[in-house]
Amino acid sequence: MKTRYRLSDVARLAEVSTATVSAVINRQVGRNIRVSPETEQRVWDAIARLGYVVNPAARTLASGKNRILGIFTYEPIFPFQNHDYFYPFLLGIEEEAEAQGYNLLLFTHVTDAHGKRSIYNEDTNLLYTADGSVLLGLNEDKEELRRLQEGGYPFVYVGRRDVPDASISFTAADYTGATARLVEMMFDQGHRKVIYVCLPRWIESNQDREDGLFRAYLQRGFPLPAEPVLRIPTEQITPEIVRDLLAQGVTGTVVENDELAQALLSSLNALGLSVPRDFSIALCGNPHHAWDNSPDWTMFTIPRREMGSHAVRFLVERLNNPVDTSPRSIYLPCTIVSGQTIAAPPGLKNL
Amino acid sequence: MKTRYRLSDVARLAEVSTATVSAVINRQVGRNIRVSPETEQRVWDAIARLGYVVNPAARTLASGKNRILGIFTYEPIFPFQNHDYFYPFLLGIEEEAEAQGYNLLLFTHVTDAHGKRSIYNEDTNLLYTADGSVLLGLNEDKEELRRLQEGGYPFVYVGRRDVPDASISFTAADYTGATARLVEMMFDQGHRKVIYVCLPRWIESNQDREDGLFRAYLQRGFPLPAEPVLRIPTEQITPEIVRDLLAQGVTGTVVENDELAQALLSSLNALGLSVPRDFSIALCGNPHHAWDNSPDWTMFTIPRREMGSHAVRFLVERLNNPVDTSPRSIYLPCTIVSGQTIAAPPGLKNL
DNA sequence: CTGAAAGCGCTTACAG
């Protein structure tokens, strides 16, 4: 392996100072620094002759920047299961990074001593290799995010994240608006008791969808059901549960995910009922899986690609203007997909 | 944004030298360097108290390594079209990188002045940011690869690459063996005239598949047809072409890709013939697209994941042992998929 | 228009 040439080698060969070489390779000539065309040509010749290539680490150390954006995910980034989940985000991130002239660093080596993926590993912030980072994943560690924000490190979360005692930048899907829209579609069909069914865990997107439900009731002035939200694990959805809902007069639901929706569907079928004839269901987001017996869901899709590209845009804005550290956020519109799973409630059809 | 603490700040607070702090955070204690347990504890306390995090750029500059592996692709890495193509490679690369404790740098910002993706941009080798790189893509620039190899930069190509005047490391699929296997399967059914149909372009994998065809003939001792390889653009495959093949006594083909195979199928159908009753076809690799009217191809699949992980393994071996710069290569076995597109040739069925 | 020099924050012989 031959030794690499240094900038000073180029300077010596071209008979100029290192400052001049630096100015030439960084296209500073004509800006604050002046170099005569002949001198510049000598520098380029010397570079070509030696086959000189700049050392990015040294450049980074000296300038404090390296035009690298990190991608940190709280779940493995390229697993089989999450394949279709992460991909559209990455697509948007890559597109925008390329457009902005940044490379992407995938933080793959991030499991700590306990086997957990985390940003701080033995007090080392792994992300510092990159000028700024895009963060993704459902199982984030809020305390880490707070610490990261406090440390002044530039990052943007893909997906709304509520961090106690901190305000962070994020790009989110407008779950609230999209969910409200689905509920209103049911209202338009004559439904009056529509509830939200979700898993029993507090996450921001569930909060947002719940808010969407409430907003729809508020806007239409319909009375909110006594139990507007059903928090339940998928495996606990049974025909009895569904019979209970029907007894309460519920005629339709918006549902967090496809597993829950499929479970509801199965229970309805077990009772001899069908969707949307006897009950309406709409899905709040993209299905996670391909199902054999999946109906054509009425649902909305999450603008993943746009969430990714906007995250990069926020990050680059922040890096270009380090003075303004105020957090930024955006709610991107979801797309409603009109399927075959909502219709007028059965009571109305009897009229 | 508060200023970050430096290693020297930790040293001052712990009342030790920077060398000691460096030894502690790099786990050198107990190896060549000795630090008393009390001193070490003081260092860790100081680190915790300041919230010190190491600066990777400085570390890289000083040590010459950064435990980052690059991924360079000659096509955009996350486009819609190549989604399913690149993904399995990335999966294997990520798995192995994680296992080996390396992060991955995706070189996204690599288009030169002419809009072409290239490693050398204005005489700068973009890859030098990473300790070593995995290269992928069909449209590689051999001259660049030669230059890269000559420069001593550690890299591994995913897919066999023949570079004039250079010998590079790669991980390949055993196209030759798998193609020979398909041809022999046809021989076993009674075929004697099986040809290879491919696009009219020279690429390594076509060379390998062709070799597979020849190998099968050689092993069985059957005479090679006068025109054993048909090089033809997809759109030029017509019923006339196929009628010609049949007239030559060809009863089956192994085919480069699914587009060609589908075109053959259409032409056969247009002649009132069907597969595999009248003609056998086997596919040499994974289909690129999902087709509406695709038969259940007899084919082989390319071990993409393994190709990716082996590339990382080669790279890490090279980095761990910089003295041995000899190129490494491996041919990984493909998996034969028994479909419904080969059968005994029609002549035999009449007996 | 150009150069000498400090500094970025680490690692690593080397000296003691």
Added chain:
DNA sequence: CTGAAAGCGCTTACAG
């Protein structure tokens, strides 16, 4: 067992 210091290869005021 620990410290002083050179060096990694750049950038960037600053001086002229």
